[in-house]
Amino acid sequence: MTRITNHMPTRELQALDAAHHMHPFTDDGALARKGARIITRGRGVWLTDSEGHEILDAMAGLWCVNIGYGRREIAEIAARQMEELCYYNTFFQTSHVPAIALATKIAELAPGDLNHVFYAGSGSEANDTNIRLVRRYWDLKGQPERTVIISRRNAYHGSTMGGASLGGMAGMHAQGGLPIPGIVHIGQPDWWSEGGDMTPAEFGLARARELENKIREIGPERVAAFIGEPIQGAGGVIVPPETYWPEIQRICDDYGILLIADEVITGFGRTGNWFGSQTMGIRPHIMTIAKGLSSGYAPIGGSIVCDEVAGTIAAAGEDFNHGYTYCGHPVAASVALKNLEILEEERIIDHVRDVAHPYLAEKWQGLTAHPLVGEAKLVGLMGSIALTPDKERRARFASEPGTVGYRCRERCFANDLVMRHVGDRMIIAPPLVITPEEIDIFIERATKSLDECYAGLKADGLLRAA
Numbered sequence: 495m496t497r498i499t500n501h502m503p504t505r506e507l508q509a510l511d512a513a514h515h516m517h518p519f520t521d522d523g524a525l526a527r528k529g530a531r532i533i534t535r536g537r538g539v540w541l542t543d544s545e546g547h548e549i550l551d552a553m554a555g556l557w558c559v560n561i562g563y564g565r566r567e568i569a570e571i572a573a574r575q576m577e578e579l580c581y582y583n584t585f586f587q588t589s590h591v592p593a594i595a596l597a598t599k600i601a602e603l604a605p606g607d608l609n610h611v612f613y614a615g616s617g618s619e620a621n622d623t624n625i626r627l628v629r630r631y632w633d634l635k636g637q638p639e640r641t642v643i644i645s646r647r648n649a650y651h652g653s654t655m656g657g658a659s660l661g662g663m664a665g666m667h668a669q670g671g672l673p674i675p676g677i678v679h680i681g682q683p684d685w686w687s688e689g690g691d692m693t694p695a696e697f698g699l700a701r702a703r704e705l706e707n708k709i710r711e712i713g714p715e716r717v718a719a720f721i722g723e724p725i726q727g728a729g730g731v732i733v734p735p736e737t738y739w740p741e742i743q744r745i746c747d748d749y750g751i752l753l754i755a756d757e758v759i760t761g762f763g764r765t766g767n768w769f770g771s772q773t774m775g776i777r778p779h780i781m782t783i784a785k786g787l788s789s790g791y792a793p794i795g796g797s798i799v800c801d802e803v804a805g806t807i808a809a810a811g812e813d814f815n816h817g818y819t820y821c822g823h824p825v826a827a828s829v830a831l832k833n834l835e836i837l838e839e840e841r842i843i844d845h846v847r848d849v850a851h852p853y854l855a856e857k858w859q860g861l862t863a864h865p866l867v868g869e870a871k872l873v874g875l876m877g878s879i880a881l882t883p884d885k886e887r888r889a890r891f892a893s894e895p896g897t898v899g900y901r902c903r904e905r906c907f908a909n910d911l912v913m914r915h916v917g918d919r920m921i922i923a924p925p926l927v928i929t930p931e932e933i934d935i936f937i938e939r940a941t942k943s944l945d946e947c948y949a950g951l952k953a954d955g956l957l958r959a960a
């Protein structure tokens with residue numbers, strides 16, 4: 495068998511990658527011609543690639559490495575757990591210590607009566623579980639016709655059939671006949687792109703009231719739940735106007751529908767609290783968790799479920815016919831528990847709130863002085879800037895949406911910075927342990943990349959507004 499190591503030349507690794515590895519959300523043909531960037535090592539907020547570049551990862555991997563890369567304690571706990579009990583299932587009336595300990599810890603951290611954890615291997619799986627959970631709940635309550643789940647356009651809830659259907663990504667729905675029946679979408683609270691002449695406050699209310707209109711249109715007796723990310727992540731770090739979530743909460747309360755907060759990105763410190771629901775002031779019945787739960791050191795996700803829903807399912811007198819082989823996987827659960835201990839003991843969320851956020855917020859806002867940058871948003875350590883050819887009008891570029899964002903991301907990559915683009919918005923979610931010195935380096939690289947992007951757009955005549 496060929497032994498593939500970090501010491502192989504990059505070109506050979508790229509050739510094998512192109513020959514055998516299908517990448518997620520990727521044009522594999524185009525990537526094969528270009529060659530993937532091969533990441534070989536991570537420490538703190540820093541990545542190293544196979545060419546020896548030191549890259550500042552302002553995306554924490556894929557929004558997940560909250561405690562930073564390379565923590566030895568996590569490696570040690572994983573090794574110990576693998577020796578002790580590498581796997582056992584939690585079906586058939588069995589349990590094990592890591593699954594119990596982690597569920598207990600999550601229940602302690604989660605607000606209100608969110609006291610019960612159904613494990614999954616990822617955020618997508620957890621959202622599939624949520625579809626089953628809420629429909630099962632209403633069935634047991636004697637309201638089996640309550641099956642419809644309302645979500646939002648440009649939401650991201652995963653890539654399984656259920657997750658992608660809950661999500662509102664047009665590009666995903668265009669491939670493979672999605673969404674599945676019983677899932678409908680309303681508008682997103684993206685004031686910058688869609689707010690027109692309304693104030694943010696007016697627009698937030700208007701978009702929230704689309705939920706009420708949709709419930710009335712469908713018939714309240716048919717609606718099971720509303721799902722939303724407290725702050726949309728993959729959609730472009732869309733921070734809703736302050737009026738939005740209180741009105742959504744009112745509507746869910748008034749019509750008695752379940753509220754699911756998808757905390758896959760916003761959970762575990764990202765917004766400066768344990769959960770984004772606390773930052774946005776909402777009281778969900780179910781939370782979806784993954785990513786920051788283990789800081790990406792092991793794949794694990796789940797649903798945190800309130801007493802009423804979990805209690806109803808427990809009182810059914812028969813099995814809930816749902817589960818995954820790796821529900822509460824002992825190695826992943828041990829890793830997640832250690833990750834939560836590190837977040838707590840090292841007061842990393844305090845660091846976000848008191849140090850990293852305030853330090854970055856000022857500099858991030860300062861980027862709006864750049865000719866390309868319209869609004870800048872930052873909640874905790876998730877942020878976005880809107881690129882625009884005309885700030886006053888909040889105009890789009892004349893080019894195909896995403897053209898400018900892609901060019902900016904390419905400049906960032908060339909400057910050893912991972913900052914992503916969604917359309918023509920640039921987004922960040924660095925590891926929560928980022929220091930002020932690292933924030934300085936980040937802003938320096940981001941500014942250089944924006945300058946180079948601007949110069950390139952000018953040279954290519956792409957600064958025109960639509």
Ligand code: PXG
Pocket residue numbers: 556615616617618619621650651652653657723727728756757758759782784785795
């Ligand atoms: N919900 C939310 C809010 C997410 O952000 C998922 C569910 C699905 O989790 P899993 O673990 O199944 O991937 C996510 C995942 C991007 C990007 O381009 C974001 C995610 C996944 C892949 C790409 O920003 N978020």
